[in-house]
Amino acid sequence: MRVKVRFFARFRELLGTDIITEPAVGTTFASLVSDIAKKKKEGYDAIFDDNGTFREFVILMRNGKRVETSDAGSVAVADGDEIAVFPPVAGG
Amino acid sequence: MLSERERERYKRQILLFGEDGQERLKRSHIFIAGAGGLGSPVSIYLAVAGVGEITIVDMDSVDQSNLNRQILHTDRDVGKKKTVSAIEKLQELNSDITVNAIDTTITADNVHELVGRADGIVDAMDNYPIRYLLNRVALEQKIPFFHGGIRGFYGQATTIIPGRTPCLECIFPKAPPKEVFPVVGATTGVIGTVQATEVIKYLTKQGEPLAGRLFIWDGLVSKAEEIAVEKNPACPACGAGSPGEKNAVMKREANKSAAEKKRVEKRAGKKR
Numbered sequence: 001m002r003v004k005v006r007f008f009a010r011f012r013e014l015l016g017t018d019i020i021t022e023p024a025v026g027t028t029f030a031s032l033v034s035d036i037a038k039k040k041k042e043g044y045d046a047i048f049d050d051n052g053t054f055r056e057f058v059i060l061m062r063n064g065k066r067v068e069t070s071d072a073g074s075v076a077v078a079d080g081d082e083i084a085v086f087p088p089v090a091g092g
Numbered sequence: 093m094l095s096e097r098e099r100e101r102y103k104r105q106i107l108l109f110g111e112d113g114q115e116r117l118k119r120s121h122i123f124i125a126g127a128g129g130l131g132s133p134v135s136i137y138l139a140v141a142g143v144g145e146i147t148i149v150d151m152d153s154v155d156q157s158n159l160n161r162q163i164l165h166t167d168r169d170v171g172k173k174k175t176v177s178a179i180e181k182l183q184e185l186n187s188d189i190t191v192n193a194i195d196t197t198i199t200a201d202n203v204h205e206l207v208g209r210a211d212g213i214v215d216a217m218d219n220y221p222i223r224y225l226l227n228r229v230a231l232e233q234k235i236p237f238f239h240g241g242i243r244g245f246y247g248q249a250t251t252i253i254p255g256r257t258p259c260l261e262c263i264f265p266k267a268p269p270k271e272v273f274p275v276v277g278a279t280t281g282v283i284g285t286v287q288a289t290e291v292i293k294y295l296t297k298q299g300e301p302l303a304g305r306l307f308i309w310d311g312l313v314s315k316a317e318e319i320a321v322e323k324n325p326a327c328p329a330c331g332a333g334s335p336g337e338k339n340a341v342m343k344r345e346a347n348k349s350a351a352e353k354k355r356v357e358k359r360a361g362k363k364r
Contacts (some may be wrong), residue, residue, distance in 0.1 A: 057266040
């Protein structure tokens, strides 16, 4: 199956975007994002804390619908999913 | 009524929304929280569009390092209060409008008084705690909240309409960590002018607002996108059972009973 991962803002600067992946059936949201993010330590650290859980301000969306970061470890991705990962930006 | 001078000044936009729209702008009061990177383009474009009353609040003084983006302020303003510099520039741009520039920090204690009876709140802040506060006031007063945020070449904006769209806490329940954010002035220009456009559209009843959609601008690749955003039923600010919602229900009830009282009094008056 194919899943597209889109990073935004700082996450995009660090990790790129529109990453097409071919995860195994049953891959969770959290493990998919963390596998991609692990390719660059700074990118991983921006999204995940020391325990490997999503930082609390990170927004996750699947096909335009919000997925709670606390559920990301149990929700499996599906073929054709488009996943968005982004931080709010604070400057003004 | 518009003066002859106003008709001439706003000629090119009266072509868009008529004298009726221009009069709406003239009758409106917009509250702008912040006279910095976003506050500069927002206030400048609302002033020249003829929004009748603008209140702009900022606590800072102009620093040399502000000048790459805060186009309300210039070299000779360094060290001056941003409010002093802002009111000068805005009145210079348009002397037909009223500008209130208030030099204070927005807090939970003064925010209601500051916003007063404004018709909308523009978020030109650089931090989430005050954004959340303004979001709640907008929900309580049932006035739109025009959100914008930037970092580097990247920015986001959305228009929050109480009762209709998700609120800021639905979309961003947790603030990102504080940092000295990098920024190029052109990014605040993009996002600030999106916010100003939203205000003008809302006040003149034109087009479709940026409601329920998060506008995202990535200047590094010059792409604008949007993400649909949804209400969070458990939102502490606007969900059922939130203090805001409880207040709103209370206010609606209070208004209803006041209106009912008026009707009764009117009827009683007629009888007499």
